[in-house]
Amino acid sequence: MIHRLPSVVFRVEFDFFSNPLNSPMKITGVKRAASLGFLVFLIVTFFWVRAARQFKPIHQRNASSLCVFAAASLNEAFTQLAEVFEKQNPGLHVELNYAGSQQLALQIEQGARVDVFASADERWMEKIGKHGLLASSAQVFAHNILVVIIPRANPGRIEKLQDLSQPGIKMVLAAESVPAGRYSREVLERLSHSTGFGPDYLLSVLKNLVSSEENVKEVLGKVQLGEADAGMVYYSDITPANAGWLRVLEIPEEANVLASYPIAPLKSASNPQAARKFMDLVFSPLGQSILHDHHFTLVPQPSRSTP
Amino acid sequence: MSQTTDAFALFRPGRKGMGIWRVAATFALVLLLVLLGLPLLSLLLQVAPRDLWTHLRAPVVMSALRLSLITSVISAGAVIVLGLPVALLLAARRFPGRRVLEVVINLPMVLPPTVAGLGLLLAFGRSGLLGHALSLAGISIPFTTLAVVLAQTFVAAPFFINTARAGFESIEPRYLQAAATLRASPVYAFFHVILPLSLHSLVAGAAMSWARALGEFGATITFAGNMPGRTQTMPLAVYIALQTDVQSAVALSVILLAVSFGLLFVLRTFVVNPGK
Numbered sequence: 001m002i003h004r005l006p007s008v009v010f011r012v013e014f015d016f017f018s019n020p021l022n023s024p025m026k027i028t029g030v031k032r033a034a035s036l037g038f039l040v041f042l043i044v045t046f047f048w049v050r051a052a053r054q055f056k057p058i059h060q061r062n063a064s065s066l067c068v069f070a071a072a073s074l075n076e077a078f079t080q081l082a083e084v085f086e087k088q089n090p091g092l093h094v095e096l097n098y099a100g101s102q103q104l105a106l107q108i109e110q111g112a113r114v115d116v117f118a119s120a121d122e123r124w125m126e127k128i129g130k131h132g133l134l135a136s137s138a139q140v141f142a143h144n145i146l147v148v149i150i151p152r153a154n155p156g157r158i159e160k161l162q163d164l165s166q167p168g169i170k171m172v173l174a175a176e177s178v179p180a181g182r183y184s185r186e187v188l189e190r191l192s193h194s195t196g197f198g199p200d201y202l203l204s205v206l207k208n209l210v211s212s213e214e215n216v217k218e219v220l221g222k223v224q225l226g227e228a229d230a231g232m233v234y235y236s237d238i239t240p241a242n243a244g245w246l247r248v249l250e251i252p253e254e255a256n257v258l259a260s261y262p263i264a265p266l267k268s269a270s271n272p273q274a275a276r277k278f279m280d281l282v283f284s285p286l287g288q289s290i291l292h293d294h295h296f297t298l299v300p301q302p303s304r305s306t307p
Numbered sequence: 308m309s310q311t312t313d314a315f316a317l318f319r320p321g322r323k324g325m326g327i328w329r330v331a332a333t334f335a336l337v338l339l340l341v342l343l344g345l346p347l348l349s350l351l352l353q354v355a356p357r358d359l360w361t362h363l364r365a366p367v368v369m370s371a372l373r374l375s376l377i378t379s380v381i382s383a384g385a386v387i388v389l390g391l392p393v394a395l396l397l398a399a400r401r402f403p404g405r406r407v408l409e410v411v412i413n414l415p416m417v418l419p420p421t422v423a424g425l426g427l428l429l430a431f432g433r434s435g436l437l438g439h440a441l442s443l444a445g446i447s448i449p450f451t452t453l454a455v456v457l458a459q460t461f462v463a464a465p466f467f468i469n470t471a472r473a474g475f476e477s478i479e480p481r482y483l484q485a486a487a488t489l490r491a492s493p494v495y496a497f498f499h500v501i502l503p504l505s506l507h508s509l510v511a512g513a514a515m516s517w518a519r520a521l522g523e524f525g526a527t528i529t530f531a532g533n534m535p536g537r538t539q540t541m542p543l544a545v546y547i548a549l550q551t552d553v554q555s556a557v558a559l560s561v562i563l564l565a566v567s568f569g570l571l572f573v574l575r576t577f578v579v580n581p582g583k
Binding site: 034035037038041100102103106153155170172175177178209210211212213214222225226227228 | 325327328330331334335428429432433434447449450528531532533534535537538546547549550551553
């Protein structure tokens with residue numbers, strides 16, 4: 001049987017408060033320890049409650065901030081747009097939250113208070129629309145195309161799109177639930193019908209798939225680190241910061257998809273006016289030129305999409 | 308065992324000054340139960356048992372569950388084999404750099420798992436410090452089941468090492484002195500004195516690190532990626548399901564919860580505290 005002597009340990013702990021040679025003192029020691037513990041507990045609770053009160057829900061914050069949920073692929077462009085917006089509207093602060101569109105849509109459905117939602121595909125915007133959460137209909141503000149990226153060192157020796165189906169290539173795509181992942185599979189499907197690619201192109205590329213990433217920037221990261229031989233991302237994901245690490249293979253226009261980016265103000269908006277202003281900036285010549293700088297394809301004129 | 312009871316007798320009701328202690332303890336207990344229990348209860352209330360069965364039979368779920376169980380058991384095994392000597396070293400010896408070693412071993416508990424994953428990628432990835440040499444030899448770790456095991460072992464190790472060390476340190480030195488007087492060899496002393504006396508801590512530590520490995524998410528998705536059947540463990544499957552279908556994510560969570568609860572319960576009842 002195990003003979004551990006926790007009583008020894010116990011007594012040592014309370015040596016701070018009692019005289020070990022004088023046993024009647026021990027009870028006072030415990031009493032003192034207990035009340036000290038309770039005091040600490042009260043103090044901690046007090047500060048905890050005080051701190052918790054400062055974390056107000058987004059909708060209770062003052063009207064000087066605008067909360068924008070944007071698809072991960074919009075990261076660089078929207079960060080710049082937000083800077084311009086803050087300069088144009090002094091005192092207004094833009095809070096940006098980037099993630100996969102599907103995740104943002106889920107957060108909005110679950111009650112996140114958001115002023116503007118910009119999605120990387122129309123499906124998730126429609127889903128939000130169906131829940132009756134949009135303040136007005138969504139408008140497409142930009143398009144994006146896909147490219148294949150490979151690490152600069154090109155460990156998989158990929159020279160053309162056909163090489164992606166070579167056995168042993170480590171391919172990384174966004175997961176199917178992510179817009180970029182769905183588009184990637186669509187492109188591969190279209191390529192298998194194109195001349196110069198076999199009909200089993202899609203299958204053999206998917207056989208090379210080593211990971212389905214949960215957003216498009218993760219695909220970029222895995223390729224940039226040289227862990228994957230190839231990946232598929234939006235053209236807008238190629239930025240000055242990562243261009244030096246990557247080689248880009250273009251996808252022929254007839255096989256490529258034109259991803260549409262809808263934007264809409266939400267009913268839960270705490271600041272509808274600012275939301276409107278932000279959307280105006282996105283559609284303005286200045287906003288469109290910023291999007292163009294980040295490799296987005298522009299929209300001739302704002303087109304109506306999802307109700 | 309009677310000594311244990313005596314020690315805590317100080318905290319028995321009826322003792323002077325216990326009133327305030329009892330109020331504080333009850334308050335804390337209720338708060339903690341709400342914080343820990345309510346989310347679990349909410350998950351359970353979300354799904355009908357029949358849905359659970361349907362989800363459990365889905366091939367993706369079965370393969371994720373199988374992968375999770377296999378990898379976490381292997382990881383826990385690796386943690387025990389590698390952690391036991393380290394724990395013994397830390398408990399028994401004072402040497403220069405001991406504090407540093409302690410901190411390094413405990414670091415995975417503080418690091419965000421994603422950082423752990425990135426670190427693993429930069430070390431064992433194709434262009435990583437060690438990974439580059441490995442890749443020249445034709446070995447590539449990222450995106451494999453081995454990567455899952457490495458990620459889990461990395462995050463789970465401190466849980467075992469710390470508990471095992473505390474177990475070793477709580478052994479009465481006079482037992483070891485007695486063993487030495489009786490001319491027991493170190494190996495004999497380890498198996499006949501140290502191991503039986505600290506078994507309880509070792510098993511508790513192993514259970515904790517196994518549980519941590521089973522729940523591992525961040526390091527796995529960063530280092531091993533997400534591939535059903537190969538690197539998609541239950542936590543990853545839950546996360547990916549959450550993006551498309553909340554209901555199935557909840558069902559998967561409940562399955563994971565049930566498996567973890569069952570295994571931990573069995574361990575606690577029959578191995579850690581038998582007869583209590």
